[in-house]
Amino acid sequence: AAGVIQSPRHLIKEKRETATLKCYPIPRHDTVYWYQQGPGQDPQFLISFYEKMQSDKGSIPDRFSAQQFSDYHSELNMSSLELGDSALYFCASSDQETQYFGPGTRLLVL
C-alpha cells in the first residue's frame, strides 16, 4: 500500500539559509499535517491542511510557512534557519480519523 512520502530524507543547512521540505500524502487522503520533533522530544504539531486550505496552526514559527498544492502534496518552507530548527520533521496524512506518518526529514542546521 502507498505510504506518505517525504523528501529529502536528510538535509544539512547553514544558519540563516532556507529549506523546503516536501510531503506527498497517501492518495485520497484530504488532510496533511506537519510536525517537528526535536531530539528526545515528542512530536510538536506545526500546521495542517484540509482540502488545500490551512485548517489548524500549532507552534509554527513565523519564519516557517507551508502550503498544500492542487495535487495535494505539501511543502514546508523554512527561512532564516536557526540552530534550534535542527530536528526531525514529519508529515502525516489522514482519512479524517487515522494519521499515517511519513519517514521524516532530518534537518541539521550548522
Next chain:
Amino acid sequence: SQQGEEDPQALSIQEGENATMNCSYKTSINNLQWYRQNSGRGLVHLILIRSNEREKHSGRLRVTLDTSKKSSSLLITASRAADTASYFCATGPTSGTYKYIFGTGTRLKVLA
C-alpha cells in the same frame, strides 16, 4: 502545551513480560491513538480507540479508554525485544479542529 501526559516516561522489562503505559489528557476528544516510534524513525500507527469505546484489542495490544478520567492505557503482552521503542498517545481532533496532540511518550526497553 501538550495535552497528553504519559507515564512512565521510561520502562525496562524482560522479554515475555507485559508492559503497561498510561496516557492522560485534558480536553474532550473524538478518539485516541497510540503510535510506536523506533529511534529516529517515523511514527507507526498501532491502534485507534474512539471516545465511545472502552477497550480495544489488536494482536498483543490492548488499549483501554476511560473518558471520565481522561486517561488511556496501552498494554503489550508477552513483550519481545523488537517491541523496544518509544510509544506515544495522540488525542484525535474534536469537531472544528484538525489537530492531533501528542503526549510525551514512554520509552520502552525490552531486554532479551
